[in-house]
Amino acid sequence: MTEQTAPTTAAGEPATARGEQTRQLILDTAMRLFRERGYARTTMRAIAQEAGVAVGNAYYYFGSKDHLIQEFYARAQVEHRAAARPVLDRESDFAARLAGVLHAGVDVLTPSHDFAASFFKTAAEPTSPLSPFSEESSAPRRAAVDLFAEVLDGSTARVDAELRPHLPELLWLAYMGVVLYWVHDRSPGQAKTRKLIDGAVPLIDRLVGLSRLRVLRPVTRQVLDLIRTLRH
Amino acid sequence: MTEQTAPTTAAGEPATARGEQTRQLILDTAMRLFRERGYARTTMRAIAQEAGVAVGNAYYYFGSKDHLIQEFYARAQVEHRAAARPVLDRESDFAARLAGVLHAGVDVLTPSHDFAASFFKTAAEPTSPLSPFSEESSAPRRAAVDLFAEVLDGSTARVDAELRPHLPELLWLAYMGVVLYWVHDRSPGQAKTRKLIDGAVPLIDRLVGLSRLRVLRPVTRQVLDLIRTLRH
Numbered sequence: 001m002t003e004q005t006a007p008t009t010a011a012g013e014p015a016t017a018r019g020e021q022t023r024q025l026i027l028d029t030a031m032r033l034f035r036e037r038g039y040a041r042t043t044m045r046a047i048a049q050e051a052g053v054a055v056g057n058a059y060y061y062f063g064s065k066d067h068l069i070q071e072f073y074a075r076a077q078v079e080h081r082a083a084a085r086p087v088l089d090r091e092s093d094f095a096a097r098l099a100g101v102l103h104a105g106v107d108v109l110t111p112s113h114d115f116a117a118s119f120f121k122t123a124a125e126p127t128s129p130l131s132p133f134s135e136e137s138s139a140p141r142r143a144a145v146d147l148f149a150e151v152l153d154g155s156t157a158r159v160d161a162e163l164r165p166h167l168p169e170l171l172w173l174a175y176m177g178v179v180l181y182w183v184h185d186r187s188p189g190q191a192k193t194r195k196l197i198d199g200a201v202p203l204i205d206r207l208v209g210l211s212r213l214r215v216l217r218p219v220t221r222q223v224l225d226l227i228r229t230l231r232h
Numbered sequence: 233m234t235e236q237t238a239p240t241t242a243a244g245e246p247a248t249a250r251g252e253q254t255r256q257l258i259l260d261t262a263m264r265l266f267r268e269r270g271y272a273r274t275t276m277r278a279i280a281q282e283a284g285v286a287v288g289n290a291y292y293y294f295g296s297k298d299h300l301i302q303e304f305y306a307r308a309q310v311e312h313r314a315a316a317r318p319v320l321d322r323e324s325d326f327a328a329r330l331a332g333v334l335h336a337g338v339d340v341l342t343p344s345h346d347f348a349a350s351f352f353k354t355a356a357e358p359t360s361p362l363s364p365f366s367e368e369s370s371a372p373r374r375a376a377v378d379l380f381a382e383v384l385d386g387s388t389a390r391v392d393a394e395l396r397p398h399l400p401e402l403l404w405l406a407y408m409g410v411v412l413y414w415v416h417d418r419s420p421g422q423a424k425t426r427k428l429i430d431g432a433v434p435l436i437d438r439l440v441g442l443s444r445l446r447v448l449r450p451v452t453r454q455v456l457d458l459i460r461t462l463r464h
Contacts, residue, residue: 131416184363192462199458206451215445219438226431230424 023061026051027075030068035112039065039119069119069130072112073140079108081147088150094157095205098171101151102178102197106190109182113190116183132176145172160211163220166227167208174204255293258283259307262300267347271297301362304344305372311340313379320382326389327437330403333383334410334429338422341414345422348415364408377404392443395452398459399440406436 029051033042044065048058062068080101087100109116119130129136149168152159159167178200182193210216261283265274276297280290294300312333319332341348361368381400384391391399410432414425442448 195461196458199454199461203451203454203458206454210447210451213447215442215447219435219442222431222435222438226428226435229427229431 019061022053022057026053026058026061027068027071030062030065031072031112031115034119035115039069039115066130066136070136070140073132073137076108076112077140077143080105080144083108084147088154092154092156094152094155094208095201097151097155098204099197099201101147102175102201103194105175106178106182106193106197109179110190113182141172144175145169148172148175157205157208158212159208160217160220162217162224163208163211166224170223170227171204174200251293254285254289258285258290258293259300259303262294262297263304263344263347267344271301271347298361298368302368302372305364305369308340308344309372309375312337312376315340316379320386324386324388326384326387326440327433329383329387330436331429331433333379334407334433335426337407338410338414338425338429341411342422345414373404376407377401380404380407389437389440390444391440392449392452394449394456395440395443398456402455402459403436406432 026047030042030047033047033050037046042065044058044062045055047068048055051058062071083104084101087104088097091097091100131137132141145168148171151171152164152167178193178197181196182190185193187193211220258279262274262279265279265282269278274297276290276294277287279300280287283290294303315336316333319336320329323329323332363369364373377400380403383403384396384399410425410429413428414422417425419425443452
């Protein structure tokens with residue numbers, strides 16, 4: 001097995017083409033099995049068998065099933081960014097940009113809906129490193145917040161100065177709310193999640209616009225204080 | 233076993249004292265085992281054994297583990313109402329009443345925190361009748377919304393006329409958000425959940441007060457429209 005000496009990409013080093021191919025094969029196989037059998041019932045052994053690689057080889061690329069999910073997050077994030085590119089290049093209206101990015105996120109997740117529901121049971125565990133709020137998820141989380149910074153920065157929206165630096169993270173939190181809703185959405189094709197986005201975006205857009213009103217400044221401050229308190 | 237002929241209280245009929253005792257014993261035992269072993273790992277057989285009743289007898293009172301959880305919801309709701317009574321009798325300020333009821337809800341849930349985390353994995357399942365939004369949970373849900381109606385009705389708060397009839401349900405939704413946060417709260421004694429309540433209440437209070445401003449009327453309408461859309 002030549003892959004045994006291939007450098008892993010997890011450390012950011014360049015992988016050999018052959019190593020990268022095997023890595024990708026294991027990941028694709030894992031995602032398929034998670035979808036077909038659920039996350040909890042899929043073992044590393046089954047993934048290796050189905051991919052036609054030795055179990056030790058599978059563990060060489062991914063230390064555990066959790067690492068596979070971290071990779072899933074990282075790839076979903078890259079795909080999300082790519083899927084959002086056209087709308088971000090085209091639109092300058094804040095609401096249109098936000099709606100585009102939220103819909104693009106759901107587009108990317110849609111093929112994983114069944115799997116996400118089964119897997120969410122694990123990610124919702126308080127002690128899970130797979131929670132989107134965990135230390136282990138900080139890299140894809142930062143990348144996701146950056147995407148919402150781009151939604152704002154490329155837009156013509158005028159935002160209260162105190163709110164502005166925090167708005168990307170608030171938008172990402174709203175996106176996490178959308179994903180939470182989507183995971184539990186039983187409507188055909190998750191149509192209700194689309195309605196949630198279409199209803200929430202004009203609301204967020206209006207609130208962002210109103211943030212500059214003197215009467216709403218204390219509300220902004222209270223929201224930011226609350227988030228700050230909960231983070232520490 | 234005289235309990236075999238005892239009428240079940242689930243139908244609202246009066247139970248014999250002996251039957252009610254057995255029912256209570258099974259429920260208490262189940263809650264203890266759920267806490268000790270987790271929801272998924274606790275079988276009806278183990279509950280019956282531990283309670284010292286025949287398995288068939290346990291099934292006579294509770295058709296499944298799900299029925300035990302429905303009973304847990306119903307009792308938690310009754311306890312919540314009782315725990316909130318003093319603050320509702322004492323305070324007329326909306327924020328004080330709301331804070332009291334939210335803290336009382338967490339007080340009642342606190343002994344079940346470990347169990348709730350393990351059990352939440354089941355309730356979060358899209359197909360679970362144990363979801364607080366399910367048809368099966370409608371009775372305790374209505375009772376809970378009623379409690380928030382009392383928070384509002386007994387207060388001196390002045391609320392936008394269009395918002396008022398919907399506010400109890402919105403407050404209950406906010407409470408569900410608090411419970412979701414509490415389930416995942418790893419801070420000692422779930423102290424962060426208390427901070428969330430103390431930070432969120434003044435914010436909600438302010439928004440409710442502002443709801444009567446002309447500039448915020450469209451926001452109220454958008455929120456209500458969105459919830460209506462998602463319900464159908």
